[in-house]
Amino acid sequence: MGRFARIAATPAIVEFGVPACLALFVLGSLPLVNHLSPADRAPDALAAGLAGLAALSCAGRRRWPVPTLGAVTLLTTTYLLVGYPFGPILLCVALAVYSVARRRPPAPAALWCVAAFAALTPHVFVHASALPGLVGLIPASAWVAVPFTAGVARRAVLEARARERHEAERRLVDAERLRLAQEVHDVVGHGLAAINMQASIALHVASKSPAQAALALAAISRASADALAELRATLAAITPAEAHAARPPAPGLARLDDLRRRVEDAGVAVEITTRGRPRPLPNAVDTAAYRVLQEALTNVVKHSAHPRAAVGLEYGKGALTLTVINQDLAPEHTVGFGINGMRRRVEHLGGQLTAGPGEGTFEVRASLPTGAGAVR
Template sequence: MPAGINQGLSTGRATYPLVVVAALVLAVRRRWPLATLAVVTAAGTAYLVLGYPYGPILLSFFVAVYTVAAYLPLRTAAVAGGAALVALLAHVVVGARSPGLLGAMPAAAWVVVPFAVGTTVRLARESTARNRVDEARRLADAERLRVAREVHDVVGHGLAAIHMQAEIALHLLAKKPEQAEAALTAISRTSKEALDELRVTLTVVRRDEAADERAPTPGLAQLPELRERLAGAGVPVIVEVAGEARTLPVAVDLAAYRVVQESLTNVLRHAGPATATVRLRYAPTEVAVEVTDTGRGQVTGPGPAGGYGLAGMRERVTALGGSFTAGPGPGGGFRVYATLPLEEAA
């Protein structure tokens, strides 16, 4: 056999370890991407400098460049990719079978293509992670708002009623102690009801605990108790129902009750001596709630004076796809009107 052929076969066998090393080192590419790229680049450069044509070893190089671009910051990946490209182009100048400048284009493609693919994958992954974090933050904010709204409605109504009843008790204590005792009894009952409702609200938030079956979930079925509580605080409440009353979806039932509760709380706080009227209208596709009073009007702007309660009612109703309006009534006083669509409607 001619000596030239023997020498060519010997050189070919010498490249096998380069191919094997370039393939095996990919096993640790995610843990040490830069080291992996350095080893694969050295093996690939040696392979090409020896004069062998593009082959499977460049697949290892492709994967190494992709890994660097996909898992490292853009600047670090760009520097590493540029260094790998410079090293790979060495065969164009000093290779045993130099392809000349035309060989630079395919060599550059083995860097540019995997780098672009890896960068695209990394950006997509980072965007997905950011969206996931933003969604988690949005859900957490919505949950905090929901809890704050529930606590505001429960505690605000209870404290307003207790405050009014305490004022009555103080006024009657010296002159009519027997009536003051009735007011104190109403305070005790109102505080217990408010605490029970608050406990139910917090139990729903703490989903790892079973709800207290003794305390019903707030809904329009509790309007008689609410009316009695307001009457004990000095605000007579008339309830009118139009249409056939029926069981509502839980979310709609709770929202309708909270609208009535917060509206009556505002009457208690801001309307002065007044009576209130609650009108419920059941329709096939919606339920409408209207609360009017004969007082001096209420504060409608934002702020601690009462605007937060109106904003909370509006958020509750619009979150369910309903409509909400609040403002001075046509005949004086104040009017709150809300419509809530029924999900179960055909």
């Protein structure tokens, strides 16, 4: 709590502390500038009042930069027209100009600063210490041009940073949306494919074989329940952190038998072959492996003319290789959201995925790194 209070207090300190310090500096320097410029009118109470007000007016530079510039310019011009010596009071003008350039768009800011410069110029022709003729405009212009340039540059830098942050946030949001869309696609697509297959079977045999239709309806019930459970687990990822306590674990290869059961309920025989010694996998790799197999088998349910799929799992030294092969009679293939989603999953973890036809078959092959550099 204390740290946040200090952060909140920082703008107030800057807003009011800087003008207070500036006022002390301007007032404290009046005796010195009087000593250095004896030809000018000696500073008195009026000079102190004008200089102090000019400095303290800068307290409004953040909220009201243009009115602040007008007030500071008026007070400084009056100070100089009376004939008081040049000095740190011009720092008040520089700070006000910088604030306008920093907090207003460049074009309007330039107009206001040009107006401020025009209001400062009359003292050049009447002040005892001013340079003669138009040459006297050079120092006055410097007190406006330099802080204006600094303010515009600072504004440009901050706007560029803001754009970078916005773009980074947009990319993160897009990536999260894509991830959630992929998760929902995998869960819902797999469930609906199984349900559609069993519903077609039930409709086909309803009048001839009620018992087989009942089995198909039971399979539909199981598939929909499993899909709803996975969908809830996926959507729980976007709930507040305190709601995650009851969230089911992410799917992994430990649930491969359940996946096979659902696919076989949908009418596709699945043969699983494992090579190497199964071992615990990083969470991200385990989930990605399950989702790849789920999507590949869903495609078999939806598209394969022969209801059989061969699934292979090979636990290598530093990688897990997955293969799903099924008979393929299609003359051509279109790469859709499912295959692109599998590829994104795998490549995000540093692996590789290929999917395409062979000699009468269609094969999905994914290699996922499982070594020390694997994403967890």
